Amino acid sequence: MNSFIPVCEPYLAGKEKEYVMDCLETGWISSAGKYVTAFEKEFAAYCGASYAVGVCNGTVALHLALVAMGIGKGDEVIIPNFTMIATAFAVCQTGAMPVFIDADPDTWNIDVSLIEAKITPRTKAILPVSIFGQPCDMDAIQRIASKYKLLILEDAAESHGAVYKGRKTGNLADVTTFSFFANKNLTTGEGGMVLTNDESIYKKLLYYKNLCFPLEGPRNYLHEDIGFNYRMTNIQAAIGLAQVERADYYKSLRIQNAQRYQSFLQDIPGIQFQQTLPDVENVFWMNAILVDESAFGKSRDELMQHLKQKGIDTRLLFVGMNHQPSLRKYGCDTEGYYPVTEQLTKTGLYLPSASNLSEATIRFICDEIIAFSKTAVHV
Ligand SMILES: Cc1ncc(COP(=O)(O)O)c(C=O)c1O
Known part of the structure; x- marks a missing residue:
């Protein structure tokens, strides 16, 4: 690997x-x-x-x-x-x-x-x-x-x-x-x-x-x-x-990545993927997941730390526009509450998503996620 x-x-x-x-x-x-x-x-x-x-x-x-x-x-x-x-x-x-x-x-x-x-x-x-x-x-x-x-x-x-x-x-x-x-x-x-x-x-x-x-x-x-x-x-x-x-070929690789992640992680409680609308072809630029700590057994941050130790890079998702100091200074209305954005920012992460990921690499990443979940004490 x-x-x-x-x-x-x-x-x-x-x-x-x-x-x-x-x-x-x-x-x-x-x-x-x-x-x-x-x-x-x-x-x-x-x-x-x-x-x-x-x-x-x-x-x-x-x-x-x-x-x-x-x-x-x-x-x-x-x-x-x-x-x-x-x-x-x-x-x-x-x-x-x-x-x-x-x-x-x-x-x-x-x-x-x-x-x-x-x-x-x-x-x-x-x-x-x-x-x-x-x-x-x-x-x-x-x-x-x-x-x-x-x-x-x-x-x-x-x-x-x-x-x-x-x-x-x-x-x-x-x-x-x-x-x-x-x-x-x-x-x-x-x-x-x-x-x-x-x-x-x-x-x-x-x-x-x-x-x-x-x-x-x-x-x-x-x-x-x-x-x-x-x-x-x-x-x-x-x-x-x-x-x-080669646009269609590159696109098919990203879609294949997403299919693999979703299939390998489908039975793991506490992992949520982006849902795709009917009549839409999502090209999965990034494979993002949300981690529900109570069901997964570990927090998003603990999972990112664990993956880093295994040589697997991840990233945080975007922070809402309502939290941006620059936009507040510009005069935007940043007062509202945006619960879905909050959840995405607090519980989400990107998994590796490059077009040239092999099936074995995605399997390895998913196995690490699954193994880490199993080390949690579920109450
Ligand atoms: C949604 C969205 N809009 C705009 C941009 C800006 O593109 P660029 O980085 O090429 O300036 C990005 C870049 O990642 C993006 O994800």
Whole structure:
């Protein structure tokens, strides 16, 4: 068995090296170069979206998307309380205010039944996050968005290739963003992408991404608006193209990991997995479990410590947005109580989830969990 099993690592098993070497040998290492457009085209086609814009990471993808959607100061954006901090920060970076909604106790995604109560005349958009690889209940979110004339931006940083009622993330919202960080199901090291079917939003994405250089006409170095340099490099895109060429294979490996964990641990009391909605294909970016100490016999922290001693890396889950000092200072309403987020944060952990985990490695991890549970004194 490996001496150390990391919680995640990239899997670069296709033409990544060949394409990167092509960039180096030809000198095309900036954002100019054929791989950026090729990657955008292939990823858009994979997701079933009309337009894709590559950017340097998933955080700026969110910021760029919000700017292109016209979100700014005075606006409110509904986000899940249980998410990675980038979701909230991107909203703050536009000058708008993130408004938090607790997670659903089974899917851990935004609890759609709580959204309407937080809509005000200032609400402009709903920003659902497909947590750990599972799309949200997008039909329900769409019904609310239509009723209140809101835009939907899906943060699909964790859910490349996930499917909701026959459609992939990237084609479920007005705009969708992805991250290609090294631990993601598809990676470019650092990287991101914004997808949309709306041509006018697409043009704004291109415009703001590149310092508001005019999209047409001569380069006279006059800039009408304040923009950003969020460009993806050709080297990032070279890796991305090789990844997307094998996207379904990489996805199948993550799903297989989840099936193995769930089957090996199914009879262990006190272990809860994320529940997947019917009609949804979860791509299991991460395999997270909640540990109920009274049933499992040991606490989450004791389990993490035990696994660490056995060379098995784990991680804590996100801390709720309502607990973030940065967001409190920014002026967000952090007063509410979010019981599901509390439970996820206090009892959850990520198990190793890399695409290239073998069945024997997952068996070893599960055997350690089971053996540790058996050392507990159950009363
Ligand atoms: C839900 C979510 N949103 C946004 C991001 C930000 O992506 P990046 O790290 O590429 O900036 C992440 C990254 O892990 C994420 O999990």
